[in-house]
Amino acid sequence: MTGSGSPPLAASLQATLLRTRNADGGWPYLARRQSRLEPTVFALLALHTAKYPVDISPIATWPRRDGLLLDTHAGEVNLAWHAQAALVTQSISDDRSLPAAFVEALLAVKGAALPQSPALRQDDRLQGWPWTQGTFSWVEPTAWATIAVRRWHRARPTLDAASRVVEAERLLLDRACAAGGWNYGNPAAFGHELRAQVPTTAIALLALEPLRDHPVVMRGRAQLATRRSDERSGLSLSMAQIALGRFGERHLDLQATLEDVWARSEFLGNVATIALALYACHGQADSYDAFAS
Amino acid sequence: MRLRAELSRRAFLGGAAASLLGATACQRTNDTSGLPPPPPSSDVLILASANYDRLTDIVSRGLRELRIDVTGRRVLLKPNLVEFEPASAINTHPLLIGAVADAVRRAGAADVVVAEGPGHRRDLEYLVTATGLADVLRDLPVRVLDLNLDDVRRVPLRTHFMGLDSLLLPVSVLDADIVISLPKLKTHHWAGMTCAMKNLFGMVPGAVYGWPKNVLHFHGIDNAILDLTATLRPHVTIVDAIIAMEGDGPIMGVPRAAGFLVMGRDPVAVDATCARAIGIEPDRLRYLSRAAGLLGNAGEDRIRQIGEPSSRFRYAFAMSPSMEGLRSSGG
Numbered sequence: 327m328t329g330s331g332s333p334p335l336a337a338s339l340q341a342t343l344l345r346t347r348n349a350d351g352g353w354p355y356l357a358r359r360q361s362r363l364e365p366t367v368f369a370l371l372a373l374h375t376a377k378y379p380v381d382i383s384p385i386a387t388w389p390r391r392d393g394l395l396l397d398t399h400a401g402e403v404n405l406a407w408h409a410q411a412a413l414v415t416q417s418i419s420d421d422r423s424l425p426a427a428f429v430e431a432l433l434a435v436k437g438a439a440l441p442q443s444p445a446l447r448q449d450d451r452l453q454g455w456p457w458t459q460g461t462f463s464w465v466e467p468t469a470w471a472t473i474a475v476r477r478w479h480r481a482r483p484t485l486d487a488a489s490r491v492v493e494a495e496r497l498l499l500d501r502a503c504a505a506g507g508w509n510y511g512n513p514a515a516f517g518h519e520l521r522a523q524v525p526t527t528a529i530a531l532l533a534l535e536p537l538r539d540h541p542v543v544m545r546g547r548a549q550l551a552t553r554r555s556d557e558r559s560g561l562s563l564s565m566a567q568i569a570l571g572r573f574g575e576r577h578l579d580l581q582a583t584l585e586d587v588w589a590r591s592e593f594l595g596n597v598a599t600i601a602l603a604l605y606a607c608h609g610q611a612d613s614y615d616a617f618a619s
Numbered sequence: 620m621r622l623r624a625e626l627s628r629r630a631f632l633g634g635a636a637a638s639l640l641g642a643t644a645c646q647r648t649n650d651t652s653g654l655p656p657p658p659p660s661s662d663v664l665i666l667a668s669a670n671y672d673r674l675t676d677i678v679s680r681g682l683r684e685l686r687i688d689v690t691g692r693r694v695l696l697k698p699n700l701v702e703f704e705p706a707s708a709i710n711t712h713p714l715l716i717g718a719v720a721d722a723v724r725r726a727g728a729a730d731v732v733v734a735e736g737p738g739h740r741r742d743l744e745y746l747v748t749a750t751g752l753a754d755v756l757r758d759l760p761v762r763v764l765d766l767n768l769d770d771v772r773r774v775p776l777r778t779h780f781m782g783l784d785s786l787l788l789p790v791s792v793l794d795a796d797i798v799i800s801l802p803k804l805k806t807h808h809w810a811g812m813t814c815a816m817k818n819l820f821g822m823v824p825g826a827v828y829g830w831p832k833n834v835l836h837f838h839g840i841d842n843a844i845l846d847l848t849a850t851l852r853p854h855v856t857i858v859d860a861i862i863a864m865e866g867d868g869p870i871m872g873v874p875r876a877a878g879f880l881v882m883g884r885d886p887v888a889v890d891a892t893c894a895r896a897i898g899i900e901p902d903r904l905r906y907l908s909r910a911a912g913l914l915g916n917a918g919e920d921r922i923r924q925i926g927e928p929s930s931r932f933r934y935a936f937a938m939s940p941s942m943e944g945l946r947s948s949g950g
Contacts, residue, residue, distance in 0.1 A: 355768035355826060362826065398771065401787055402827050457829020461837050464829060510739050510830045516808060518871045525742055559744035594744045594765060
């Protein structure tokens with residue numbers, strides 16, 4: 327089902343994905359390990375986009391606590407992975423009750439608000455989404471959650487969802503690095519400007535795509551375009567290709583570099599990255615619509 | 620001054636305490652009475668090396684002196700890989716990691732894995748490539764494992780300074796026969812110093828707890844260091860202090876040529892020795908002062924120092940302004 331015309335990289339990635347699927351229908355981060363939420367969600371998205379028939383029942387039956395998907399069957403809730411599921415099921419599931427329930431659970435969680443720290447420039451009163459419940463908001467979970475909530479509520483607007491998205495956008499804009507782009511979520515500390523990272527810049531840009539004319543977003547986009555190949559890894563190259571693709575930029579060198587990195591490292595066997603790389607190959611056809619809001 | 624720094628750190632990375640937890644743990648009081656007492660004394664070996672050339676022989680000598688037998692064992696090496704900046708001293712040097720991998724293979728280890736779970740970056744592949752570690756390991760029969768992504772098992776904590784009952788931790792660490800921790804010696808603007816004990820943060824899985832591993836900071840960085848040291852005690856620590864970091868560590872500091880390695884089974888004794896070497900009074904590091912006598916030995920009278928004389932390596936590292944109070948008298 328690879329499809330004639332698929333590039334060799336995509337065929338190789340897809341074969342690896344199919345080979346690493348567990349008997350329970352989910353995917354592990356690393357082959358022959360337990361199924362985890364993030365690689366499962368991205369594998370389903372990548373295969374679906376590659377026109378491979380996928381069965382999303384592993385997500386539908388994935389264990390939850392208070393409506394939130396657990397990372398592992400006996401584990402914890404990781405809000406970033408839950409948000410990815412809330413987003414991706416909007417594209418790949420015919421059962422609308424799934425993303426509805428996931429987004430609703432997401433809206434019930436908020437990062438902690440903190441008093442201003444003298445060591446930091448950012449506004450810690452802003453509340454987005456944390457990695458784990460009850461802790462502070464960070465860039466990646468806030469970005470995934472923003473896209474998921476905004477996309478779901480585009481056709482069903484509510485005041486609650488709208489206000490959460492607005493505050494999350496403010497948080498992401500506030501956490502941008504001075505030179506452009508984003509890292510995990512501290513743009514400066516003790517008076518030192520910290521550097522942006524490619525994957526988090528890409529994810530934040532996806533979340534802020536509707537604000538594409540905002541100066542902070544434009545600076546981040548320029549940063550990503552300039553540094554798109556600086557971090558030679560499957561994750562960085564795939565996310566750069568996807569985010570820049572959403573902004574209408576196509577950089578042929580990214581795909582070539584991705585192919586080279588895959589040949590050298592096989593992305594250290596990271597199945598979530600392999601899935602994102604496959605999505606980077608095939609999602610171009612519809613401008614990576616699964617990550618649009 | 621230090622209290623202010625600790626509070627700032629909590630605000631920085633986690634803030635208002637007790638709302639957290641979920642199923643990670645129930646709040647509980649700390650009870651350390653079940654811990655085995657530290658040994659009467661701990662051996663700490665100091666080895667000189669002005670550069671990163673020909674370290675395999677030096678490491679092999681250290682393993683012999685400390686009687687670390689890796690024959691037929693599965694060995695896990697845990698370096699400190701944080702972030703990449705050219706010409707910086709943020710990470711354990713790849714040549715030291717390669718030398719240790721080579722030394723344990725030569726000593727008969729059945730399997731060697733280099734395993735790390737960076738706390739700020741989820742992209743280990745990038746770090747391994749950018750730092751040159753991938754090139755160093757290319758010809759060695761060694762695997763690289765991302766501890767952030769490994770399978771996890773719930774482990775009861777052996778102390779409860781954080782107020783947590785348990786954490787989910789990587790099975791590869793828990794199931795290794797021998798864990799060798801390879802920290803970089805650096806000043807640290809929140810904890811004062813990062814070395815043997817703080818290096819264990821990289822064993823906490825990001826795929827469960829996020830980047831940064833906010834659950835650790837949320838409950839107090841010193842408390843997290845103590846609980847992890849009590850629970851995830853490596854079999855031996857080899858500190859990279861050939862080129863260390865001073866100033867605004869652990870990322871924004873500057874390289875400082877110090878010219879030594881420190882090896883030992885007791886991470887508390889290793890940290891105390893390293894603190895003295897860079898001009899920090901161990902009693903003034905909160906986590907080390909609390910660990911002394913509980914999780915290991917920190918007093919000079921309870922450390923049997925072997926190898927090079929410690930007096931050969933005495934420095935006064937530059938520190939963040941908030942950490943100046945840690946200095947030894949005359950340091």
